[in-house]
Amino acid sequence: MALTGFFLISFLIVHCSINATIFYDDGGKIFTICAHFMATNPIIRTLEIVLILGFLIHIIQGLLLWRQNKNARPIKYAYDDNSASKWYSRSMTLLGTLILLFLVIHTRNFWIPNRIHQFNTGEELPLYQMMLSKFRSPIEVIIYLFGCFSLFWHLLHGFKSAFQTLGWNHRRYNGLISFSGTAFSIIVPFILAMMPVAIYFQWLK
Numbered sequence: 001m002a003l004t005g006f007f008l009i010s011f012l013i014v015h016c017s018i019n020a021t022i023f024y025d026d027g028g029k030i031f032t033i034c035a036h037f038m039a040t041n042p043i044i045r046t047l048e049i050v051l052i053l054g055f056l057i058h059i060i061q062g063l064l065l066w067r068q069n070k071n072a073r074p075i076k077y078a079y080d081d082n083s084a085s086k087w088y089s090r091s092m093t094l095l096g097t098l099i100l101l102f103l104v105i106h107t108r109n110f111w112i113p114n115r116i117h118q119f120n121t122g123e124e125l126p127l128y129q130m131m132l133s134k135f136r137s138p139i140e141v142i143i144y145l146f147g148c149f150s151l152f153w154h155l156l157h158g159f160k161s162a163f164q165t166l167g168w169n170h171r172r173y174n175g176l177i178s179f180s181g182t183a184f185s186i187i188v189p190f191i192l193a194m195m196p197v198a199i200y201f202q203w204l205k
Contacts, residue, residue, distance in 0.1 A: 001065060002162035004058040007160065009184070011051055016188045019195055023205050028128025037126050039118060059100060066093040086157065095154040102147030134204055135199035148193035157186035 018038065021030040038044050114125045134140050159181035163169050168175065198204045 001058065002165040004054050004061065005158050005162045008055045008058060009155075011054070011091055012188050016191050021130065021200070022131070022195060022204060028131075031128050032126075036124060039114065039124050055103075059096065060196065062093060062096050072088045076155050089157040089161070092154065092157060094196050098150040102143065102150065105143060106147070109140075131195070132199055132204075137197040138200065141196040141200045144196045145193050148189040151192070152185055152189040155188070156182065159184055 016032070018034045022028060023036055024030050110127060110130060113130075114127060117123065117125050135144075160178055163177050163181075
């Protein structure tokens with residue numbers, strides 16, 4: 001879970017960085033250049049397959065871990081003392097499921113249509129214009145905000161716990177790891193969430 005989690009975190013950094021180029025407010029020129037590179041570079045296209053496998057493995061591992069924990073104690077405690085853990089650390093399976101549902105919607109909106117069109121015609125869809133059109137709907141904006149909110153809580157626990165799982169924790173560095181994890185959990189979902197918000201309120205055109 002930790003290794004696939006780190007791999008998906010690296011994807012989030014790239015994905016967020018490219019999407020953040022829409023804030024240049026240049027009519028999507030820089031964003032289109034970056035999206036074209038990601039869609040045509042053979043190395044990136046190969047890594048897409050690895051990325052899909054990474055998602056699938058992470059999901060399967062999460063479900064297996066949830067089942068293992070559930071089977072380890074089929075009878076609940078008479079009294080659950082949850083003071084030692086945060087609610088989001090106990091809800092990683094739920095949060096992961098919500099993120100998965102969000103990813104299905106997200107890929108259906110952009111990635112899948114673009115890849116199908118590219119396969120059939122050899123050309124790419126105008127993704128920036130698709131974003132402008134899609135995020136005129138308040139329902140779509142709310143869905144994306146909800147997905148980013150779920151991602152925030154998932155990362156808030158997952159980032160720091162991945163270091164602990166791999167044994168990469170030491171009292172000298174734990175403070176830095178905790179700060180970096182919290183900052184990452186806030187910054188990335190915030191940037192992703194601001195995209196539909198900025199488009200909906202026409203801060204970007």
